[in-house]
Structure formats: C-alpha cells, structure tokens
Amino acid sequence: MNKIIKIESQDELRALFGLHDKNIRLIEKEFKVKISLRGDDLKINGTSVSSVKAAQLVAYLLEAIRLNKTAIGEPDLVCLIKNFKQKKRAAVIADFPPAALAESAQKCKVVGPRTKGQEEYVEAIKKHDIVFGLGPAGTGKTYLAMACAVEALKKQEVRRLILTRPAIEAGESLGYLPGDMIEKIAPYLRPLYDALYDMMDAERIEKYLETGIIEVAPLAYMRGRTLNDAFIVLDEAQNCTAEQMKMFLTRLGFDSKVVITGDITQSDLPQGKPLGLLQAQELLDGIEGIKFNYLTGQDVVRHALVQKIIEAYDKAGRNK
Numbered sequence: 001m002n003k004i005i006k007i008e009s010q011d012e013l014r015a016l017f018g019l020h021d022k023n024i025r026l027i028e029k030e031f032k033v034k035i036s037l038r039g040d041d042l043k044i045n046g047t048s049v050s051s052v053k054a055a056q057l058v059a060y061l062l063e064a065i066r067l068n069k070t071a072i073g074e075p076d077l078v079c080l081i082k083n084f085k086q087k088k089r090a091a092v093i094a095d096f097p098p099a100a101l102a103e104s105a106q107k108c109k110v111v112g113p114r115t116k117g118q119e120e121y122v123e124a125i126k127k128h129d130i131v132f133g134l135g136p137a138g139t140g141k142t143y144l145a146m147a148c149a150v151e152a153l154k155k156q157e158v159r160r161l162i163l164t165r166p167a168i169e170a171g172e173s174l175g176y177l178p179g180d181m182i183e184k185i186a187p188y189l190r191p192l193y194d195a196l197y198d199m200m201d202a203e204r205i206e207k208y209l210e211t212g213i214i215e216v217a218p219l220a221y222m223r224g225r226t227l228n229d230a231f232i233v234l235d236e237a238q239n240c241t242a243e244q245m246k247m248f249l250t251r252l253g254f255d256s257k258v259v260i261t262g263d264i265t266q267s268d269l270p271q272g273k274p275l276g277l278l279q280a281q282e283l284l285d286g287i288e289g290i291k292f293n294y295l296t297g298q299d300v301v302r303h304a305l306v307q308k309i310i311e312a313y314d315k316a317g318r319n320k
Contacts, residue, residue, distance in 0.1 A: 003044040003055035005062065007037070015065045015072060016058070023061075023072055027054055030081045057084045075301045079114045082298070117299035118144060125259055128291040130252065132237075132280070133261045135295025136310045138302035141261035142235050146195040148259070149231040153213070158231045158257070160213050163192045165235040166244065167218040189216050192235060219244055228253035237262035237277045239269055245276025249284075265313070 007013050017024050024035050031054040033046030044055050057080060061072060113119040118140050124131045125148045133141040152158050167189075193216060196205060208214040219240065234240075234248055237260045252258055262277045269275060284290050297314070300307040 001046065001048045001051045003051045005042045005044070005055060005058055007040050007042055007062075008066070012062060012065045013037075016061055018072060018074075018077075022074070023077055026074075026077060027057065027081065030085065031057075053084050057081065060084075075114060079301060083115075112147070113140070113144065114301050115299045117293075117295045118301075121293045121295060122148060124291040124293045125257070128289055129256070130249070130258045130290045131260070132277075132290075132292045133259060133295065134264065134277075134292065135299060136263055136265065136297060138300040138306040138310070139295035139297075140299065140301055141263075141295060142191065142233070143195055143198075145233045145235075145259040145261055146192070147199060149233055150196075150199045152231045152257070158255070159229045160215065160231075161208075162227060162230050162232040163189075163196070163214070163216045163235070164219050164222060164232070164248075165189065165192065166237075166239040167220065189218065192216050192233070219248060222248055222251050225251050226253045227251045227256050229255045230257075232256060232258045234258065234260045235262075238264050238267040238275060240276035241269065242274050242276040242279045245280050249280070265317070 007016075027033070028035055031046065031050045033044050033050050033054045035054070035058075036043050036045075042058065044051050044058065046054065060080070061077075065072070113122050117135075121131075121133055121141075122144055125145065133145060135141055146163070149158075149161050149163075153161055196214070196216075200208075205214065209216070219234065230253070232251070237245070239262075240248070248260075249258070260277075260280075264275065264277060267275055267277075281292065285292055297307050297310045300310065
C-alpha cells in the first residue's frame, strides 16, 4: 500500500530526514516500510497497517516542524515511534518538542518529559513536597529531577539546591582512593555533577558551589541538618539502608521539596541488608504530600537497546 505526503520546502525536508537521512532510516526500520522522495511527494510503501502508521507519524513530524521550526532529535523520534506503534497519539502537536523544564548549557536542546510516565513524574514533583521517582535505568528519573531543581532555583522558588547520594561502590571494591576527603568522594557524586553541568554553564555552577547555593555531598553529610528553603535530590536511593532513609526524610525543612530516585533492581547494598527504599514504600505510601511515581521500560529514552535489555532482565527475573 502506498501513502503520499506533500513536502512544502527543502528546509522541512532536511529537518524531517535528519543528518545522513538518519530519521527516515529509523522510521523505515521500525515500521518496516520503504520511504522515497519523488519531486515534492514523499511516498511510503508497506503493508496497509504499517504504511498508515508511518504516514501518520511523518505527517505529525512535518506539522511539528512547521509549527516549531526545529530539527528532530533522536530521543524524541524514538519516543514518538513507540507511541505511534502503540496507537498513542500525542495530545497536541504544540507539545513537540516537549515543554521545556530547563535549557541545556549548550543552548542546543531543551530538557523536558518525553513520555506520558515522565510527564506524570514532573507533574508530581510540581505538586508534592516529597516525590519518589522509581524505575529502571534510562527513564530520566535523576535527569528530570535535576531539571526541576534547576528551574526552581532560576525562578527563585528555592534559595539553594542540595544534591546527594549514598557513597557506595557498585559491586566492586575500589580500595583506598587517593587525595583528600573531597577528592575521595567525588567519583561517587560524578553522575550528579554530569547532569548539573548539562543544564547550567560551568562558570555559574562553580560560583554557586563556592557560595553554597548548590551543594553536592554524600548522604552521610545530611545527618543532624534541617534543610529549609531548598530543593533536595537524593539519587540512587536503592542503596540507602532503612536507617539512612529515615534520617534523610526527617531532614525536610520549611519551604523545601525533596525528590528521591532509585531502581530497586540495582541495589548495591550487601545481601540481606534491608533496603530503605522498600521500607519507605511500605510505610509512606498513601500519606498526603508524598507521591510515589513509577516509571517503566516504556519511559526509557536512552539508546533503543536499553529498553530491550531491561525487558530481557525483567523476563529472566520473572522466570526464576
């Protein structure tokens, strides 16, 4: 079955096809269709179902390009392909690319939710004082939490950002690390710095770190503190013991917001050690002001293989 779509300009054609025709090749592969250009006509050839879905996606992308005058990033395209294959149309074309939470330091992309699950996660962060973002790798738990934190700081909704995670090794002993105390803990906190530098320019980050407006520290440093007027992100919470989780949650002060992210399937705690994250789920679910948000493999926005890897491990776990 053939579907034909009219192209209005070379600019929109370039935006649609992407660098080296990467976008079109991905659409062809995922929908098992053949796409060719004849003059101003874009021809989509395949089975009746696949060609119709591919044509709907291409028409959607073209309208988005015409409205936003923007190129299409691979993460956005992967998510849209997934939605169209599952018969889920995006609500409004004006929402593509997704509504920005923050702009990257390089000014070349916006940071925002790309799936329904991520959108619900961001909405939960806006509406609740304590939010748990739980799900597998690649679902944007930490990245979106950081984007919300940076945005809250820019809007002066909080006076400071506090970013923390347990300093625990991922399945292997690193032995004694060289350097002073700050240098020893820096590798454990690197993922938080990576996300931060992706959303703010380095000069501003260094200034904020020096003045205490941004603090990146291991979880142990939270004991005994009361955190007022702050946006606090606890990353890798699956590595918190029950005692650490209770300690952290009771640090919440006035006019503050807490986001706790974790993946229960990837805990590095010693075998037999109770997970503080699991206990928090059991004790706190249903309390007003606390929201548990669950992301799934459908919310993965990394390389397409990441979702397949997650599904394979989930299947193996269920078959045990």
